[in-house]
Amino acid sequence: MGMFAEIITIGDELLTGNTVDSNSAFIAQKLTEKGYWVRRITTVGDDVEEIKTVVREVLSREPEVLVIAGGLGPTHDDVTMLAVARALNLELELREDILKRIEEFYLELYKKGFVDDPKINEARKKMAYIPRGVEILNNTVGAAPGAFLIYKNTKIFVLPGMPREMKAMFENEVSPKLGKGKFIQRKLLAEITDESKLAPLLVEALNRFNIKIHSSPKGFGKYIGIILFGESEDEIERARRFIEERGIKFEEV
Amino acid sequence: MGMFAEIITIGDELLTGNTVDSNSAFIAQKLTEKGYWVRRITTVGDDVEEIKTVVREVLSREPEVLVIAGGLGPTHDDVTMLAVARALNLELELREDILKRIEEFYLELYKKGFVDDPKINEARKKMAYIPRGVEILNNTVGAAPGAFLIYKNTKIFVLPGMPREMKAMFENEVSPKLGKGKFIQRKLLAEITDESKLAPLLVEALNRFNIKIHSSPKGFGKYIGIILFGESEDEIERARRFIEERGIKFEEV
Numbered sequence: 001m002g003m004f005a006e007i008i009t010i011g012d013e014l015l016t017g018n019t020v021d022s023n024s025a026f027i028a029q030k031l032t033e034k035g036y037w038v039r040r041i042t043t044v045g046d047d048v049e050e051i052k053t054v055v056r057e058v059l060s061r062e063p064e065v066l067v068i069a070g071g072l073g074p075t076h077d078d079v080t081m082l083a084v085a086r087a088l089n090l091e092l093e094l095r096e097d098i099l100k101r102i103e104e105f106y107l108e109l110y111k112k113g114f115v116d117d118p119k120i121n122e123a124r125k126k127m128a129y130i131p132r133g134v135e136i137l138n139n140t141v142g143a144a145p146g147a148f149l150i151y152k153n154t155k156i157f158v159l160p161g162m163p164r165e166m167k168a169m170f171e172n173e174v175s176p177k178l179g180k181g182k183f184i185q186r187k188l189l190a191e192i193t194d195e196s197k198l199a200p201l202l203v204e205a206l207n208r209f210n211i212k213i214h215s216s217p218k219g220f221g222k223y224i225g226i227i228l229f230g231e232s233e234d235e236i237e238r239a240r241r242f243i244e245e246r247g248i249k250f251e252e253v
Numbered sequence: 254m255g256m257f258a259e260i261i262t263i264g265d266e267l268l269t270g271n272t273v274d275s276n277s278a279f280i281a282q283k284l285t286e287k288g289y290w291v292r293r294i295t296t297v298g299d300d301v302e303e304i305k306t307v308v309r310e311v312l313s314r315e316p317e318v319l320v321i322a323g324g325l326g327p328t329h330d331d332v333t334m335l336a337v338a339r340a341l342n343l344e345l346e347l348r349e350d351i352l353k354r355i356e357e358f359y360l361e362l363y364k365k366g367f368v369d370d371p372k373i374n375e376a377r378k379k380m381a382y383i384p385r386g387v388e389i390l391n392n393t394v395g396a397a398p399g400a401f402l403i404y405k406n407t408k409i410f411v412l413p414g415m416p417r418e419m420k421a422m423f424e425n426e427v428s429p430k431l432g433k434g435k436f437i438q439r440k441l442l443a444e445i446t447d448e449s450k451l452a453p454l455l456v457e458a459l460n461r462f463n464i465k466i467h468s469s470p471k472g473f474g475k476y477i478g479i480i481l482f483g484e485s486e487d488e489i490e491r492a493r494r495f496i497e498e499r500g501i502k503f504e505e506v
Contacts (some may be wrong), residue, residue, distance in 0.1 A: 012467045015291040016438065017282025018480060020275050024296070029270025038268040039303070041296040043277070046467075050292070075468050076456045116445075123452040185269065192369075199376040203329045214265045214299075215328050227271065 003064040003181065005036035008054055010070035010080050011161055012045045023069045023166055030170060035181025035231070036065055046071050051083030059087075059154055065178065066154055070161030072144035074123040081130060081147065084158055088151060090131040098136065098145055099128035105143045137173040141165040146173065186236050189223040190215075191249040198224060201246055209239040226250070256317040256434065258289035261307055263323035263333050264414055265298045276322045276419055283423060288434025288484070289318055299324050304336030312340075312407055318431065319407055323414030325397035327376040334383060334400065337411055341404060343384040351389065351398055352381035358396045390426040394418040399426065439489050442476040443468075444502040451477060454499055462492040479503070 007027050013019040021043060028038045042058065044050040051071070058066055071080030085092050103120055110118035127144045130136065137146030137157070142165040147158040157174050159166045192198060202213050211230040230236045244250055260280050266272040274296060281291045295311065297303040304324070311319055324333030338345050356373055363371035380397045383389065390399030390410070395418040400411040410427050412419045445451060455466050464483040483489045497503055 012465065013480075014278070015281055015294065016285045016467070016480070016482070017278040017280070017291075018438075018467070020273060020278040021294075022273050025267070025270040025273040027270070028268055032269045038270075039298065040307070041268065041274075043294040043296075045292065054293070074452060076452045076459070077467060117450065121450065123450070185271075197370070197374065197376070199327060199329045206329070212265065214269070214271070214330060227266075227269070229269070 003036050004039050005031045005065040005067070006039060006058045006061070006063045007031075007041045008051075008058060008066065008068045009041065009043045009161070010046060010051060010068065011043075012077060014043050014070075015045050023161065023163060026163070026167060027067050027069060027170065030175065031065065031067070031178070032183050032185065032229075034175070034178045035183040036178070037183070039063065046077035046079055048079045048083045048086065051080060052087040055084060055087035059151060062152065063154055065157070067157045067159065067174070069159045069166050072127065072146065072158070072160045073162075074127055074143070076123075078126070078144075080158060084147070084156075085131040088131065088149070090133065092129040093132045094125075095128050095130050095136070098130060099125065101145075102127055102143050137169050139165055139169055140172060141168045148173070148177065182231070184230055184233055184236060186228045186240070186252075188226045188228065188240070188250045188252060190226050191251065192224055198226075198248065201243055201248065202226075205239045205243055208242065210235050211239050213239075223251075256289050257292050258284045258318040258320070259292060259311045259314070259316045260284075260294045261304075261311060261319065261321045262294065262296045262414075263299060263304060263321065264296075265330060267296050267323075268298050276414065276416060279416070279420060280320050280322065280423065283428065284318065284320070284431070285436050285438065285482075287428070287431045288436040289431070290436070292316065299330035299332055301332045301336045301339065304333060305340040308337060308340035312404060315405065316407055319409045320412065320427070321410065322412045322419050325380065325399065325411070325413045326415075327380055327396070329376075331379070331397075333411060337400070337409075338384040341384065341402070343386065345382040346385045347378075348381050348383050348389070351383060352378065354398075355380055355396050390422050392418055392422055393425060394421045401426070401430065435484070437483055437486055437489055439481040439493065439505075441479045441481065441493070441503045441505060443479050444504065445477055451479075451501065454496055454501065455479075458492045458496055461495065463488050464492050466492075476504075 007024050009021050009024045014021050024041045042054050044054050071078045107118045109115045134147040134149040139145050144160050146169050149156050159169050214227045228236045260277050262274050262277045267274050277294045295307050297307050324331045360371045362368045387400040387402040392398050397413050399422050402409050412422050467480045481489045
């Protein structure tokens, strides 16, 4: 049901548990709202071979969309653009227009006293090496640009890992390329003290209607959280009534 | 460097972005502390075929440890035990001892007024079906038990998805089975206003010493976060001195 998408998040800090991966949740939510069913999220470290391998694995499953986030910065462990280029057999090329933008960016930071040196160095220059032939995604918050390309039938977006940079780039550059599809989520609270009694009813609803359902226990309190997913508001409403008519009282969240 | 581990987290709520996957960060941190290098984290939905597929993919990479979290509860979308059994060609068997424990658990909840019916029903009974021959991991917080088994050279742990249940089970049941290995993390703050100038130094340190390094910009402020990972306190200390002698001032975090 719906178009299918995958997410790859990149960073050793995720694999050591030093950072909670909130980026994938943000991206997943946005993709879901746009009508995509996220089938898998994969997190790997800042390692060219690992990233290359997982990108190829994801592409072999032919998702409509692949969003990759993390590893675009100036440090030694930011290797995502190189790895994506290797995965797709593309060459990295120094983009003079990007280099100029990065120079301007650091000059601004220097004027504001945020960096002690405005000059371009190898580390900063690295961010201007982009796979040949991709479309640049502007970074309105940081220095490193993102990339967009289409491989076979998969739209691939490469985004930075710093949340405020990634979010801005997603809203400004990615969303407009995802089309108008909509996947509706209806969040409800079921007034019942034992979720297990709901199970058979939910299974029946799943079989009857073109929807997906997620239920989550709220401890063992009076309510159970239910989320109905579907492409049609009517279908969701029919499923909701079907369950209610069988004795489950819902409240909108 | 170090033994290698993978994590699988399971739940549609993670793929829709309704829940941020804090479980994988907790598990990754614990595994790292125990001396494991987490190479990959994979998140899939509550789908038997998807889970079965990803479990087999992970096992084909032969990690020393695989931790699976989520999908052990009573609801229609809790299918992890079934999927793990399928992946390993094991049969599910009804464990009378587990069933008895689940009965007692719900009777307790009923006495406390948390559920309106103490009786076992199909949904609750489902939690007592466990792959044949596995070792049970006790759930001291919730109803659903976890499972431990060894496949070839991989220790597989199957844990619940509710964080408080997963964390208790990890501490009580998983940690003791992970051995005494230790992977040391030293968190430092580098006093420097431009992380990109640090990059060549860090690369040199990586080449000279048996360590891993992660650096993360703290905005564009005065400090940059550095984490040195290694198996030997001395090796980390040597690397730290090497970098400091080249003009980087560190503060312990």
